[in-house]
Amino acid sequence: MSKSNPNAPKRLALISSKGTLDWAYPPFILASAAGAMGWEVGVFFTFYGLTLLKPELTAAVSPLGNPAMPMKMPFGPEGFQNINWQMPNMLMANVPGFEGLATTLMKQTFQNKGVATIEELRESCLDLDVRLIGCQMTMDVFGFSRKDFIPQAEIGGAATFLEYAADADVQLFI
C-alpha cells in the first residue's frame, strides 16, 4: 500500500480523454458511483475529454471508428427496438446529418431505458465532491481559457494527476 495516510478513504483516479457522448458516460458513471461509495474521486479531463467540462454539454455520437456500434430505434414495438441496424461504416461516416441522427437515437434510447443524462451524472459528481480537473496543456493547444469551463473545475497538468493517482487504489484511462 503506497497510501501516505492509511486511514484515508479509497481513491479513484480517472483520465477522461474522449469527448463523444458514448465515451462521456464511463468516467461520469464510475466517478459518481465511487463518490456514492464514499471514495475520493478525481477525474482528469484531457484532449477531447476536456470539452466535457464546458457549461453546455454538446457531446455527440461519432459513428467514425465505431464499426460495431449497434443502432437501436428508441420507438416502436419492442421487437423493432431490439433490432441491430447494421450500418456500413462508410455510410455512417459520410452521410451528412448521420451524426445528429445517431446522437438523437442514443439519447432517446438511453432516456427510455432510465439512464441518466451526462448533465445529471456530472451534477451528481459535483454533489459528491468529485474533483474535476481540466488539462492546462489541452486548453492551450485547443485555444480554451478558464472561463470556457464550469467554475467547479480545477486546472492542472500531468504532475497534478500523477501525484493524485499515486495515492489512488484504482486508476483508469478512458
Next chain:
Amino acid sequence: MEAVEVIKEDQTLDCTGLLCPMPIVKTSKAMKELQAGQVLKLIATDAGSPPDIEAWSRQTGNELLLSTTEGDKFIFFLKKS
C-alpha cells in the same frame, strides 16, 4: 416475507425505472439524511442493483439488513452505520 414485516423503515427511496449508477447515487444521498441506526427501504428495478447495493453496503459500512424481491421489484433495507 415475515422478515420484511419485522424490519421497519424510517425512509423509503423509490428508484423504479433508474439504471446504474443512479440507484446507488440516490441511496448515498438519502442515507446522508438519516441518523445512525435508522433504516432506508430502497425499491429498484435495475437488474444490476442486487450486486451493486451489496458492494455499496460493503464499501460504505452501512449494513444491508435484507435484500429481497416483490414481483419485478428489488427491495433492500439498509441500516445507517
